[in-house]
Every structure is written in structure tokens, then in C-alpha cells.
Amino acid sequence: MxxxxxxxxxxxxxxxxxxxxxxxxxxxxxxxGIACMEAKIHGPAIDLHSGIFGGAIANPVTAIARLTATLHDAEGRVMIDGFYDGVRPIADWERKAWAELGDGDAEMLELTGSPALFGEPGYTERERRWARPTAEVNGIGGGYQGEGSKTVIGREAFVKLSFRLVPDQHPDLVLKRAAEHLRAHLPKGVRLEITPGHTGMPxxxxxxxxxxxxxxxxxxxxxxxxxxxxxxxxxxxxxxxxxxxxxxxxxxxxxxxxxxxxxxxxxxxxxxxxxxxxxxxxxxxxxxx
Amino acid sequence: MxxxxxxxxxxxxxxxxxxxxxxxxxxxxxxxGIACMEAKIHGPAIDLHSGIFGGAIANPVTAIARLTATLHDAEGRVMIDGFYDGVRPIADWERKAWAELGDGDAEMLELTGSPALFGEPGYTERERRWARPTAEVNGIGGGYQGEGSKTVIGREAFVKLSFRLVPDQHPDLVLKRAAEHLRAHLPKGVRLEITPGHTGMPxxxxxxxxxxxxxxxxxxxxxxxxxxxxxxxxxxxxxxxxxxxxxxxxxxxxxxxxxxxxxxxxxxxxxxxxxxxxxxxxxxxxxxx
The missing domain is CATH 3.40.630.10 (Zn peptidases)
Structure with a gap:
């Protein structure tokens, strides 16, 4: 059997x-659904003194910030080419049923303790969380991490990304397009390494x-x-x-x-x-x- | 005495x-000279599940990346209003003396192991390092820092900045203008905390x-x-x-x-x-x- x-x-x-x-x-x-990815930016072979070298060398930490900032516009839309392709529109009955659940905004502010809600324009907070895809930055790191200051240009920096997907997006295609986006928007003077992670269908x-x-x-x-x-x-x-x-x-x-x-x-x-x-x-x- | x-x-x-x-x-x-600063972005009261909440809440890690990316243009110029005010031009005899030291670019690539040189257009690498001011990102961090993926929206994120200054910039004024820049460019839905650090005159x-x-x-x-x-x-x-x-x-x-x-x-x-x-x-x- x-x-x-x-x-x-x-x-x-x-x-x-x-x-x-x-x-x-x-x-x-x-x-x-979900699709995960890590991007790492490599710069100089070793951590450098930012006084002696600062100004002449691309800084991987600056570069990871610039690259990450290309993923969204100021209002929260995902800027990866084709990211929203195939996204199934929310049905009228769904919008109505979800609206009848009451004021989600107040509950969301209380649950999260966030200073304000924020997200893709044109959708309620429930529609954004349940039926719209996201590009979320789960972690970023590079350079000096301790207390106070250390004037260093770090040799590398990383960002951890995950995409929440809705019907009919496919995680493999989203990872492919995200990698293309990162390569196309890579700041000058550094090297990019992309590691795809786990995926799941919506x-x-x-x-x-x-x-x-x-x-x-x-x-x-x-x-x-x-x-x-x-x-x-x-x-x-x-x-x-x-x-x-x-x-x-x-x-x-x-x-x-x-x-x-x-x-x-x-x-x-x-x-x-x-x-x-x-x-x-x-x-x-x-x-x- | x-x-x-x-x-x-x-x-x-x-x-x-x-x-x-x-x-x-x-x-x-x-x-x-030098002027140091740390900026921290605060979002939700606790780390959040990025599946349940992602799309409706501003992500402090995304926000620190966006904010950091406003500090430079794509070619490496510092974009803080008034940052270059008072910068004393490089004298002709200095440009000449430094050029006579030979090809700095090749030495810089070898010393640092960087993939490429990068910096403010219109200046040689020595001029950039010796006589032009910088905004350097010495460290960035927020959200998940371990191996692989964790689908979290971190509650806060930080960036550590230092500015290298030349005559006749004043570190206190640069820190003030940098703080104004960060406040003016703060992404929506998060709160900003700025901590000035040590300074030194050029x-x-x-x-x-x-x-x-x-x-x-x-x-x-x-x-x-x-x-x-x-x-x-x-x-x-x-x-x-x-x-x-x-x-x-x-x-x-x-x-x-x-x-x-x-x-x-x-x-x-x-x-x-x-x-x-x-x-x-x-x-x-x-x-x-």
C-alpha cells in the first residue's frame, strides 16, 4: 500500500x-504562501578604518540599506517588477464580509502597540494582511553592533527577506524576480550574494x-x-x-x-x-x- | 601654576x-574631524509574526534601511542639506602634490581588497579621503540576526553613523543638520530616536x-x-x-x-x-x- x-x-x-x-x-x-531569501553584500576584504578609507571605498552597510530601500515605495507598495502579476483580486463578498467584522484598525493598533498603521494604499488593514502580498524585511545587519561608536567600514552586510504570497502567485517565480530586482538595483562598488530559502504555496x-x-x-x-x-x-x-x-x-x-x-x-x-x-x-x- | x-x-x-x-x-x-551619531527606529511594542501582521504595520528594519538610503545619492555624494557648506576647496598646489604621489587607485584596491573604488565624483581617491567630508554608515542592525529565516517584524532597528569633516565644517552643526535630515526623511508609521556621540574638529x-x-x-x-x-x-x-x-x-x-x-x-x-x-x-x- x-x-x-x-x-x-x-x-x-x-x-x-x-x-x-x-x-x-x-x-x-x-x-x-511564503518565499524566503537572504542577500549578502561583500565589499573590502577586511573591516577598514573609516577615517583612513572613508570616501574612496563603497561601504557594504550603506549598500545593503540602499538596496533594501528599493523594495518598497514610500507608501508600502512592493516595487519588484511583476511582483503583483497574477494576484487574484479580492471578491466583493469577501470585502463585505471582512468589513462587517468591525473596526480592524483600532484592534490592530492595540494588539501591536505600533505608533500607526501603514501599508499598501487602497486596502483595509484586513485586506492587506489576508489577501495582498508583502515583501517583509525580517532582519538586517552589518558593521559595528555594540554600544557607542566604532569608526569602521564593515566588510559585509546582510538582509533577510520573506515574501507573503496570495493566489495565484508562485513562490519560485517571486524569488526569481526578487533576485533579478536585487541584481538590477545593486549599488556600485560591491558584490552581491543571494541565497534562496524555504517556500510555501498560498x-x-x-x-x-x-x-x-x-x-x-x-x-x-x-x-x-x-x-x-x-x-x-x-x-x-x-x-x-x-x-x-x-x-x-x-x-x-x-x-x-x-x-x-x-x-x-x-x-x-x-x-x-x-x-x-x-x-x-x-x-x-x-x-x- | x-x-x-x-x-x-x-x-x-x-x-x-x-x-x-x-x-x-x-x-x-x-x-x-569627526562627528558620531546613532539613530534608532521604534515600531511595534513587541516583535511581531510577519505573516499575521505583515502588510499592515510599518517595519522598523525596512524603515532604517529607507532612512539610511537617503544619506547619499547613487554616486556617493552626501545628501544632507548644507552638509558641504563651508568646505574649504582643495588648493591647486595640494592637488598637484598629491597627484605626484603616483597612482593611488591601484594601491587602494590592493590595500582594501574592494571590488572597485567608489566615491564623490570630481575628486581623486586621495582628495576624497584627505580633503572631502563623508557620511559613513558604521553599523546597522535590526530583526533576526541568526542563520536562515525567522519571519518576524522586529520592534526596533538602529544605524550608527560617523561624519568625517574637513576645514571649515563644525561637527556640532553637522550633527544638527544630520538630525534634521533624519527627522525630515523619517518613513511613516515609526518613531525616531537620535543619540549624538563624540566629536572632533578638523x-x-x-x-x-x-x-x-x-x-x-x-x-x-x-x-x-x-x-x-x-x-x-x-x-x-x-x-x-x-x-x-x-x-x-x-x-x-x-x-x-x-x-x-x-x-x-x-x-x-x-x-x-x-x-x-x-x-x-x-x-x-x-x-x-
Whole structure:
């Protein structure tokens, strides 16, 4: 019996997403994909004294900043040629459903403690996070890292990038275009090294399908009449692999709350959602049976 | 007896500079000044998951790169308003004397191992390093610093800057203008914190003065007929303090070689220049007596 036969199924259920608010059943029908990359800039063979050499030698730290700054415009749009090609527009019913979830801006400011929201013009904060792709700068480094000053021209500098992708972008194509962009915009006098990282496809299913409506009936039994239909901004790459290999859709029935601090200090999960989760699994099995 | 009286002198001699080549007596009549600064950008209260939040929140690492990229144009000119105000032009005899030192470009490429030279157009590499001011990015950091990827939006990011200054720039004014520039160019959605650091005035004396020519006679006794007249790009802030407080010029009679790797691994000094230094001090005292 092959692995594919052993794993044969009608549908997959995963609880690795979130609820829009405590007590509000939430059905997630889409996830963003991901593509990671590191770019390194090499300059002089050794760290140099910035007094003796400064002015005549390209500085890799300056160069990584200049190169990174070419990725976005001042309003947050991604400036890589062709980056938005194939991006599926947000459906009217989605815009409407997400707007009905209330004022996301105030919640986002409170959750993050950011001084202000910021992002691609023409979209609400939920639309930006759930249905628009991003180029995120996850880390940058080069030169002196300690307290105070050291007047050095560092020999190299790096930037760590990740792209969140939506249907119908392909991560391999995005990495290719990003590499082309970086090479085309490389400042003078330095050398560029690009290392591609892990990738995952974006996922989107039809929440109005037979399986999707069964999941929503189960959510209603546990959490009451109003179910939120959302996408999420994170990535669960195996979900698209289930679709491709097993031809099985995945029902994302998450129980994390918005302030769960995923991947950060004080990550948390409410005890009452353990109980709700058990009841949800029972209801889902009954609805699918 | 006051400190000033105790330190009263006709001239100061310092050996903290370099020779243009082994065996070539070198008289340094100018040094660049310095002004240091750190800029920090603050965003969300905690590191955030870049899938869940990416697209709706300004990223401090992206912002520090964008802000740093505003400091120069693509050719290396400093873009801070008024930065070049007061910069004293290079004298014709200086341009000529420095050109006669031979091909600086090839030596600079070999010394630094850089892929290419780079700097302000319209000046030779020596003119850039000795008589033109710079804005150097000594360090940048923010977000994930380890191996591979971590899809995080870091809560803060920093850049460490130093400016090398020439007569008649003033470090306090340069720091003020740099801070104004950073505030004016701050990307949206983040908060900026600026910490000024140490400063030092640029120094320039007349090498054709009585003291200067005495020093050159001493150099000739030790190293032979040809003495190089140069400025240097580094900073020795106390030299201008000697001038201001004691009204004493400083003779910079350096013995370091171009490949001394100052402030870097394998810093070195030739043994024969210890002997030459003893003879140079004897000759200088005789010439000044």
C-alpha cells in the first residue's frame, strides 16, 4: 500500500489558525504562501578604518540599506517588477464580509502597540494582511553592533527577506524576480550574494462548497449563529501539499485568540477553547458523516 | 601654576599618522574631524509574526534601511542639506602634490581588497579621503540576526553613523543638520530616536610655515630628498584642542605604513621605523633648536 493510499481522505481539518474574537466561530478558507531569501553584500576584504578609507571605498552597510530601500515605495507598495502579476483580486463578498467584522484598525493598533498603521494604499488593514502580498524585511545587519561608536567600514552586510504570497502567485517565480530586482538595483562598488530559502504555496478553498458549509454548521453549533469567514496572513505550506498530493481540501478551524502572541514571548491559549475544540471536532464529524 | 602654563610650548610633535610608502618621509599637515551619531527606529511594542501582521504595520528594519538610503545619492555624494557648506576647496598646489604621489587607485584596491573604488565624483581617491567630508554608515542592525529565516517584524532597528569633516565644517552643526535630515526623511508609521556621540574638529596647518619647513628638513635628513606633503582622513581630535588651548601647531610625523591594518586584525609596524623614528626626533629637535 503506497503512502498516498494510506493517507487517502475526503478532507483534512487543522486547528492552527485563529478566531477573530473570543467566542466568535471562525472559518479560515485561505492562507498566504511564503518565499524566503537572504542577500549578502561583500565589499573590502577586511573591516577598514573609516577615517583612513572613508570616501574612496563603497561601504557594504550603506549598500545593503540602499538596496533594501528599493523594495518598497514610500507608501508600502512592493516595487519588484511583476511582483503583483497574477494576484487574484479580492471578491466583493469577501470585502463585505471582512468589513462587517468591525473596526480592524483600532484592534490592530492595540494588539501591536505600533505608533500607526501603514501599508499598501487602497486596502483595509484586513485586506492587506489576508489577501495582498508583502515583501517583509525580517532582519538586517552589518558593521559595528555594540554600544557607542566604532569608526569602521564593515566588510559585509546582510538582509533577510520573506515574501507573503496570495493566489495565484508562485513562490519560485517571486524569488526569481526578487533576485533579478536585487541584481538590477545593486549599488556600485560591491558584490552581491543571494541565497534562496524555504517556500510555501498560498492556499484558497471555496467556503461555500459542501465541505465548507459543513464546517460552518459545526462552528455554529459550538459558537452560535455568527461565523466569521476569513483568510489569514500566515502560511501553512502543507495545506497546499494536501491539495496537490491527496486532492483533499483542508478545513482551517482555528481557536487561537488575536492576542495569542504567536511565535513571541508570552504566547497563550485560552483554557475554554480546549473544551470548545473538543465539541467542535464532535460536531464536525457529525456534519461530515 | 595653571595647567595652561605648565603645558606651554612652541609646537607639538605626534607620530600617529602614516607614511605614503616605505622609506618616503611624510609630513601630514591636515586631519579630518569627526562627528558620531546613532539613530534608532521604534515600531511595534513587541516583535511581531510577519505573516499575521505583515502588510499592515510599518517595519522598523525596512524603515532604517529607507532612512539610511537617503544619506547619499547613487554616486556617493552626501545628501544632507548644507552638509558641504563651508568646505574649504582643495588648493591647486595640494592637488598637484598629491597627484605626484603616483597612482593611488591601484594601491587602494590592493590595500582594501574592494571590488572597485567608489566615491564623490570630481575628486581623486586621495582628495576624497584627505580633503572631502563623508557620511559613513558604521553599523546597522535590526530583526533576526541568526542563520536562515525567522519571519518576524522586529520592534526596533538602529544605524550608527560617523561624519568625517574637513576645514571649515563644525561637527556640532553637522550633527544638527544630520538630525534634521533624519527627522525630515523619517518613513511613516515609526518613531525616531537620535543619540549624538563624540566629536572632533578638523585640523589644518600651513606646511610652508617656519615650523612646517623645519619638520620637512628633519624628514629629509632621515628619509632622503623627497618628502610627501599630505593630509590624512582620520581624526586626532586633541590636535585642534592643542591649537585652541595652547595656541600650538602640531607636527604630524607618522611612521605607519599603508598596509598597517590600523584598528583591524594583524595591525603591524615595521621594526626599521622604530630606528628611523629615533633619528627623526633627534633631527627635529636640532632643526627646531
Amino acid at each position: 503506497s503512502d498516498r493510499e494510506m493517507l487517502k481522505c475526503d478532507v483534512v481539518a487543522i486547528s492552527d489558525t485563529g478566531m477573530v474574537a473570543p467566542g466568535v466561530g471562525t472559518f479560515t478558507y485561505g492562507l498566504r 492556499y484558497l478553498m471555496d467556503p461555500h462548497s459542501a465541505l465548507g458549509t459543513a464546517a460552518q454548521r459545526a462552528l455554529k453549533q459550538v459558537f452560535g449563529e455568527k461565523t466569521a469567514l476569513i483568510r489569514e496572513g500566515g502560511s501553512i505550506p502543507i495545506v497546499q501539499a494536501f491539495k496537490d498530493v491527496l486532492n483533499a481540501d483542508t478545513l482551517l478551524l482555528g481557536l487561537a485568540l488575536p492576542d495569542c502572541q504567536a511565535h513571541a514571548p508570552n504566547e497563550n491559549f485560552p483554557i475554554e477553547n480546549f473544551v470548545a475544540g473538543v465539541r467542535l471536532n464532535q460536531a464536525l464529524l457529525a456534519e461530515l458523516a | 595653571s595647567d595652561r602654563e605648565m603645558l606651554k610650548c612652541d609646537v607639538v610633535a605626534i607620530s600617529d599618522t602614516g607614511m605614503v610608502a616605505p622609506g618616503v618621509g611624510t609630513f601630514t599637515y591636515g586631519l579630518r 585640523y589644518l596647518m600651513d606646511p610652508h610655515s617656519a615650523l612646517g619647513t623645519a619638520a620637512q628638513r628633519a624628514l629629509k635628513q632621515v628619509f632622503g630628498e623627497k618628502t610627501a606633503l599630505i593630509r590624512e582622513g582620520g581624526s586626532i581630535p586633541i590636535v585642534q584642542a592643542f591649537k585652541d588651548v595652547l595656541n600650538a601647531d602640531t607636527l604630524l610625523l607618522g611612521l605607519a605604513l599603508p598596509d598597517c591594518q590600523a584598528h583591524a586584525p594583524n595591525e603591524n609596524f615595521p621594526i626599521e621605523n622604530f630606528v628611523a623614528g629615533v633619528r627623526l626626533n633627534q633631527a627635529l629637535l636640532a632643526e627646531l633648536a
